[in-house]
Amino acid sequence: MNLTLHVWRQAGPSEAGRLVTYDAPDVSPEMSFLEMLDVVNERLIERGQEPIAFDHDCREGICGSCSLVINGVPHGPRRGTATCQLHMRTFSDGDHIWIEPFRARAFPIVRDLIVDRSAFDRIIQTGGFIGVSTGSAPDANAIPIPKAVADRSMDAAACIGCGACVAACPNASAMLFTAAKISHLGLLPQGRPERTKRALAMVQRMDLEHFGGCTNYGECHTACPKEIPLETIALLNRDYLKASLVSRD
Amino acid sequence: MELNANIPSGPIEKAWETHRFEMKLVSPANKRRYTIIVVGSGLAGASAAATLGELGYNVLCFTYHDSPRRAHSIAAQGGINAAKNYQNDGDSVYRLFYDTVKGGDFRSREANVHRLAEISLNIIDQCVAQGVPFAREYGGLLDNRSFGGAQVSRTFYARGQTGQQLLLGAYQALERQIAAGSVQMFTRSEMLDVVVVDGQARGIVTRDLVTGEVHSYAADAVVLGTGGYSNVFYLSTNAKACNVTAIWRAYKRGAAMANPCFTQIHPTCIPVAGDYQSKLTLMSESLRNDGRVWVPKAKDETRRARDIPEAERDYFLERKYPSFGNLAPRDIASRSAKEVCDEGRGVGDTGQGVYLDFADAIGRLGEDTIRERYGNLFEIYERITDENPYQVPMRIYPAPHYTMGGLWVDYNLMSTIPGLHVIGEANFSDHGANRLGASALMQGLADGYFVLPYTIGHYLATAKPGPVDTSHAAFGEVEQEIAHRTRRLLEIRGKRTVDSIHQELGRIMWNHCGMSRTAAGLSQALERIPALRDEFWQNVTVPGGNEQLNQSLEKAGRLADFLEFAELMCRDALDRSESCGGHFREEHQTSDGEALRDDEHYAHVSVWEYRGPEAAPVLHSEPLTFDHVALAQRSYK
Incomplete structure (x- = not known):
């Protein structure tokens, strides 16, 4: 099939960006979306032009590197699917496709479709861990954890840190990302001791990084390639409220 | 080149314990005076950097990703082995040790593998304490599944995302140390060379992938946890950026390369x-x-x-x-x-x-x-x-899928360059000629959490590296070499894209150094690779400049190293005139088509030493002895 792409090109953080139109002829429906971009880039390079820069690595939907807003939707039209797992059979011959970076004040553009998501790391640094140093662990089976609890924790832990939730949110809130980590750790008995401190610190960091507040649109969950449940946000709110009341810091 | 594996004497069951006692310690107050560079933030790199930070060392950690959480360990699916015997099905440290030596087709070091099996127990404990949500049974205890090459269920898993969950555990431990100030993290920074001063590894030179700036960093020891080289085949299960550059540049600075032809086809x-x-x-x-x-x-x-x-x-x-x-x-x-x-x-x-x-x-x-x-x-x-x-x-x-070969290391995980340590898939150590499923995660974390943090202390306490900083002439020389090479890549402006040449290299390697190999095919590959390398240096095109984010330039630098490395890989495959594990030479098979080892001539590690761009590399060997698992033809019938 033959497609027309409208791609955001921007040479650097302080340069002006614009949409540039490219033809993408002879696209196979079996190609992944990123393979389609590879082919477009190969043609650009052969003509001596600079290829479209985009983040990607594992191409298996797990590393969280890939991003892209495709036709206005982070990670494109398929639910629960990261861009790298999106295949061209989702599109039709003659389609125009608009490809833009994830947009949020907290995710400054680095180049073309690449944005800086290091704010997520800084949120984790403030409390997204269990404070256990190497060598100090008891036997793995010492604490039985009900299967349902472990499963819920795993549902939240599946977050790949891609940032689609932020790109989808009208407020550019990082609530789903932060809530996923707070739920993953807080649901487990190992994560309980630091629960209060964790909720306060991570939410505070989120605000400092210029992510917006959560007003329950739910767009984050819709865009999430791992379909992190919205209930994690309720868990975060509960932890945060409780922490605000009991914290002695 | 002298190869001393430093395997502790005495009974194998006590070797690691004895060795830990005999190693010199660095006192808590002195640890902060030592700087350690860790390159890579996957399971091995992140776990090492976090643990070294917890111990009090001053750690600098580097990754070419935008975040340490993106390392390719994250894509491991199936699980991680540990000899817990929670299933009461007859597992033990000794059985995991035995299965791994046998599974590796008798081409690994017994002492290393035994240590790995012992440490497997601690890893699971550590990961559970970190909050890794492993699969559980209804009673609340941990579930296990079985994996290839074993008849017991010893594999712990978190759905099909075990690597992701283990890496996030290590990543979170690392971020905790970054917040504590003991680890300084450098993202979108690609290591392009090791700096050796007076025979010791004393730093690295990197390129900032956003600005193109070249930076030097000095340290008292350097650790490479930079993964494997399956992308020499172009098409592999590795992430797109996985490359051989870090270990190849270290090889060219004097770190010997072991068994490069041992690759795993999944x-x-x-x-x-x-x-x-x-x-x-x-x-x-x-x-x-x-x-x-x-x-x-x-x-x-x-x-x-x-x-x-x-x-x-x-x-x-x-x-x-x-x-x-x-x-x-x-x-x-x-x-x-x-x-x-x-x-x-x-x-x-x-x-x-x-x-x-x-x-x-x-x-x-x-x-x-x-x-x-x-x-x-x-x-x-x-x-x-x-x-x-x-x-x-x-x-x-x-x-x-995975490469068992890598930089040669001794029992302390140190390469032939004093101070340069190599962990995880980047080293050659524990899997012999074939890695068993769910053992890569185990080895990466064993090296990073529980082996290197001890052995590197011993190195620092005994070698006592003196003060060196980046004003030393060695750093300036390496920076200039890198700048020169980058200029060359950008000035060729030929007709072929980096990927098209990489695909061609991949086809050569897959056809001649893939699942089965012959002397004739390997000889042919050894003629075609240098020709393709010349084609690359004359006819590749790399658009854009250096002082910018330039993904074509990144790929070109990595491919240039693959084009050199591929030759060593084929040379090693040609030299090893036997079949073992993943290395199948068609000339050496049993009547029913199974791999036929030649223990008389090849029960050794093939260790290659670089002798300069014009000279052929020199082959050394580290003999392997099997005192516990009797050498026998593997049978899974």
């Missing part, structure tokens, strides 16, 4: 669909617990899988290996799949595929149980192929 990957294919996707080996591998008995079968009656199917793994069946080790399962495809019995449009069928398991256990066990893998498969594996069998084919 049996269960989604077959190639077209020539635009950018990478291959693994389907976890755990699927072979419930999936049955088959092809039609007849050649050129045209019926759909479901229309082929039971009697006309060949469940070739169950037929050839009745005791291990579909759980035969990876090298054996891969070669068997190639065999039936070469006979013309392969399935799919290309004929390069075999079925992995879940119909029986779904009938026996129900679709819900199968979804619970493998749901996310089935989803990945369906996204890529547009076929529903609950209804039609998966099609799979072997693909390059």
Whole structure:
């Protein structure tokens, strides 16, 4: 099939960006979306032009590197699917496709479709861990954890840190990302001791990084390639409220 | 070059314990005076950097990703082994040790493997304490599954995302240390060389991938946890950026390379669909617990899988290996799949595929149980192929996946450059000629959490590296070499893209140094690789400049190193005139097509020393002795 792409090109953080139109002829429906971009880039390079820069690595939907807003939707039209797992059979011959970076004040553009998501790391640094140093662990089976609890924790832990939730949110809130980590750790008995401190610190960091507040649109969950449940946000709110009341810091 | 593996004497069960006692310590107050560079933030790198930070060292950690959480360890699916014997099925440290030595086809060091098996117990404890949500049974205790090459269930898993969960555990520990100030993290920074001063590794030089600036960093010791080199085949299950650059540059500075030809071709990957294919996707080996591998008995079968009656199917793994069946080790399962495809019995449009069928398991256990066990893998498969594996069998084919070879290290994980330590897949140590499933995560974390943090202290306490900073002339020289090389790459402005040359290299390697190898094929590859390397340096085109984010330039630098490394890999494969594990030389097979080792001549580690751009590398060998697991032909029948 033959497609027309409208791609955001921007040479650097302080340069002006614009949409540039490219033809993408002879696209196979079996190609992944990123393979389609590879082919477009190969043609650009052969003509001596600079290829479209985009983040990607594992191409298996797990590393969280890939991003892209495709036709206005982070990670494109398929639910629960990261861009790298999106295949061209989702599109039709003659389609125009608009490809833009994830947009949020907290995710400054680095180049073309690449944005800086290091704010997520800084949120984790403030409390997204269990404070256990190497060598100090008891036997793995010492604490039985009900299967349902472990499963819920795993549902939240599946977050790949891609940032689609932020790109989808009208407020550019990082609530789903932060809530996923707070739920993953807080649901487990190992994560309980630091629960209060964790909720306060991570939410505070989120605000400092210029992510917006959560007003329950739910767009984050819709865009999430791992379909992190919205209930994690309720868990975060509960932890945060409780922490605000009991914290002695 | 002197190779001293520094294996502790005495009984193997006590070796690590004795060694830990005998190693010198660095006192808590002195640790902060030592700077350690860790390159890579995967399971090995992140766990090492976090642990060294906890101990009080001053740690600098580098990754070319935008975040340490993106390292390719994250893509490991199936699980991690540990000899916990929670299933009461007869597992023990000794059995895990035995299985790993045998699975590696007797080409690994017994002492290293025994230590790995011992430490496996601590790893699971540590990860659970960190909050890794491993699969559990209804009673609340940890669940296990079985994996290839073992007859016990010792594999711990978190759905099909075990690597992700273990890496996030290590990443979170690392971020905690970054917040504490003990680790300084450098993202989007690619290490381009090691700096050696007075014979000791004293730093690295990096390129900032956003600005193009070249930076030097000095330290008292350097640790490489930079992963494997499967992308020498272009198409592999590795992430796109995985490369050989860090270990290759270290090799050219004096670190010996061990067994580069030992590569693992994983049996269960989604077959190639077209020539635009950018990478291959693994389907976890755990699927072979419930999936049955088959092809039609007849050649050129045209019926759909479901229309082929039971009697006309060949469940070739169950037929050839009745005791291990579909759980035969990876090298054996891969070669068997190639065999039936070469006979013309392969399935799919290309004929390069075999079925992995879940119909029986779904009938026996129900679709819900199968979804619970493998749901996310089935989803990945369906996204890529547009076929529903609950209804039609998966099609799979072997693909390059893991590299057992790597920089040579001694028992302390130190390379032949004093101070340069190598951990995880980047070293050659524990898997011999074939790695068993769920052992890579185990080794990466063993090295990073529990081995290196002890041994590096011993190095610092005994070598007592003196003060060196980046004003030393050695740093300036390396920076200039890098600047020169970058300029050269940008000035060629030829006609071919980096990827087109990489694809060509991949085809050479897959055809001649892939699943089966011959002296004639390897000799041919050894002629074609230097020619392709010349083509690269004369005719590649790298658009853009240096002082910017330039992904073509990044790829070009990595390919330049693959083009040199590939030659050493073929040279090693040609030299090893035997078959063992993943290294199958067609000239050396038993009458029924199994790998035929030559223990008299090749029970050793092949260790290559760099002697300059014009000279041939020199081959050394480290003899391997087997005092505990008797040398025997592997049998999984």
